[in-house]
Amino acid sequence: MSTEHQRYSTENQSEAIGRYATERGFEIVRTYVDAGRSGLNIDGRQGLQDLLGDIEGRKADFSVVLVYDVSRWGRFPDSDEAAFYEYRCRAAGVNVIYCAEQFENDGSIGSDVQKVVKRRMAAEYSRELSVKVFAGQKRLIEMGFRQGGPPGFGLRRQLVDERGASKGLLDRLQHKSIQTDRVILVPGPHDEAQIVTRIYRNFVEGRLKESEIADSLNKQGVRTDLRRLWTRGTVHQVLINEKYIGNNVWNRGSFKLKQRRVRNDPQSWIRADNVFEPIVDRALYDAAQAIIEARSFRMTDAEMLVALRRLLDRKGALSGLLIDETDDCPSSGAFQRRFGSLIRAYQLVGYAPERDYAYIDINRALRRLHPSVISEVVDGLERFGGRVVRDEASQLLIVNHEFSVSVVIARCRETAAGKLRWRVRLERSLLPDVTIAVRMDGSNIAARDYLILPTLCMDEQVLRLQEFNGISLDSYLFETLEPLFEMGERSSLKEVA
Template identity: 60%
Template sequence: MATPQDESNSGSPELRAAEYVRMSTEHQRYSTENQSDAIRSYAARRGYTIVRTYADEGKSGLNMDGRSGLRQLIADVTDGRADFEIVLAYDVSRWGRFQDADESAYYEYQCRRAGVQVEYCAEPFENDGSLGSDIQKMLKRKMAGEYSRELSVKVFAGQCRLIEKGFRQGGPAGLGLRRQLIDEAGQKKSLLGRLEHKSIHTDRVVLVPGPSDEIEVVRRIYRSFVEDGRSEGEIADLLNSEAVLTDLGRPWTRGTVHQVLINEKYIGNNVWNRGSFKLKQKRVRNEPSMWIRSDGAFPAIVDPLLFNAAQAIIRGRSAKMSDAAMLELLRQLLAKHGYLSGLMIDETASCPSSSAYRSRFGSLLRTYSLVGYAPDRDFAYVESNRRLRQQYPGLVEGMLEELRSAGASVSLNSDTGIATINHEITAALLLCRCAQTEAGSLRWLVRLGGPNQPDITIAARMEPGEGAVRDYYILPALHGWSSRLQFAERNGASLDTYRFDTLEALYELMRRVRLAEVA
């Protein structure tokens, strides 16, 4: 976030400077206020006047994701909008703890190439390009990255100990369960609602049974599967016919029923580290031998015998198939969609479950390699984007029709997707896919910029599952937005001022009114 500064008492500065401050959650000495105090003392000693502040509060320095302040700084510098000659950062680690030191150097190089010098106020060297300066800076960058790696190891070890003691580590509780907050003495405090988090460091979270009607739905799923012989798809159809929703308020699918059937938390086991996303690098699914577990940590809401019977049925479905037959089904699925994911496999009735493939071949990644597929990221979003592409033409046409009904003249450039309204204003509609974090929070990414930036960007935030539009953000280009905006459910006045439930405000703004002729 960039903010201009009051220059009324700046006198006659020799050089204009911008400050960049960043704080994650590491230590109070790195608070943005303390950084800014040190930077301003440094600037005063050198006769610089700080005219702009870029800040990233509560942001990790591992990469550029979510760091709107640094992104805006780099964009202002490279696009020629910078009204300063120097960027001041507290030290190298505030610039970033990039795991690749060359990435940190690249962003500094972009500034220097545009004629803007970067200076580190608390470092023992001048960033003047000398041999001694460059060597120290390189070591500092490596040390900053190494600090994050060492911290990651310590945090992981601490999380493992908490799991083994029976405490929950992130993620929604799930249907039939609730997250119970307890203090350091083990005394119960309150139940945490969805999207709520503990606020005291020494508090812990455990799982407890939820409402009786939800528990009955979970038990009914197991009984239907084991005793009645229904498949996951049949159980999903039955629940949907009765208007029973998942814990996230969504209809059931074959995959969501399958996840209930294989999750050990329903028999009280605390299992963690099924997947890893260390240092915000590539997300991977771990082998079962790497899982951290504590059996019997929570009260069970499903009879362990019933749970084990369900696992035996799931394993037995694929036991009758040869390795070659299972892989051939996967090849057919890959040929049909062009990619594979655990969710896709679980949603395909003709395929064994993703857990069956893991059990038979060791892991999904190894299974993928056997059919010639090498994913470099999670492609579950592909199906979501396909649904968005299907909806987009209808939503655009509906918006254009409403504008015409309001008396506006509208033309659409089919190549760029930009509409020209009343021969003077350009606008474009963006559909923003809803993503859910591991903690259950909702996020939307808005990508702006490009060679054909319209005067107005209409960002339509989609509901989870991309079934409908949730609301709209009408973003004027004159504001100078960052090229990437990440929206949460609530974003503060700086963004939510532009939020609207419908596009009536836009239609009214573009309405043409006839004026009486002046005699």
């Protein structure tokens, strides 16, 4: 099943398979389930991966696989993929039987033709559903409703009912639960809105660079909406985002049918202007865009490439993040607009990366981020009444003199197929009771989620994580550090005389 709204789907399938087994005299010895996972690719399908692994690893204690119907392998865009997984089972000596189909999977021409048709129908169902969902999201954007994503610094998500009446603000990680409710963006706290305006004024009127603005905010103790330090890149994102003048822009990038992520041409963006309450004056915003555009438009193509080549010579690698963090270089967006894509610009300066990452600079940025993560952990534990000291020898956090905590940051890597991967090195020599692994998002700027792991339960020195890892690891993944803070929570009790 692909969503929690289909929570009875797997139960219904299991019941039908059980009846079929009883009628045919089969004994069910093992069950493989993928609950709440998309069937568009095998990533995240831990049940299917375990099934194939057990069969091909000769660990299967069964000779037949009962499948509800042909589409349960998945609604893959390439219908041959489902056939491939069935073939892998048969090649390892395990037969496949479909319990809810009107044909026997006996290898006859009739059954093979029906399987081909049903696989193609499953793929077409996904394609048609994708088209309908996109059309519905496009319409909601044009009506002025927000479609996913955090609101950003200085803004908040407000829930409204079908009549447009406010139902309150949504906190981070909260989502609407009623289908007819919608989400819009509204100005956040007054001090945050003032900071956004100040960023624009410092940039336009004060002629400060993004890096200078970031340094000033950090010195004042101001943090981003994700409670991170400001960088040139995060300030730049505030300066170029139209949501601060009330515009709703969507479809900058696509990930349709769980295939490779693509960055769409601006002509493909879906937009609705003046639908949110702005917190930045339009004239001020336009002035900022003019400055940003002038930085690249006043340079010829050759001059831009010279700047990019200089950066490559200094750093030894290129990435969109690295470009945006460099003062004497046009923004990554400028290179995309001028040359069609960053990859094309890379080719013109003789750089051919396997992936668009500058590993050295990302690692440096993550090392700078580590102290702020430690501070976030300490502040959260103390907010819940815990007491934290840092052991000078091991650098572990000792909480309430009861358990120790190690904090590591896991850089996100993208495979050639567009899949996200993380590697977590466990400090087993220090034997902390709990390891917090901060999994960074695809841009390696903000935390995606947190692995709060009882270290002594793990035998590996290094964990290699995917987006979905099965219940043995994913049960320790959390979107916030609140579960850790609750572990350290202490309450004062009145003394009994």
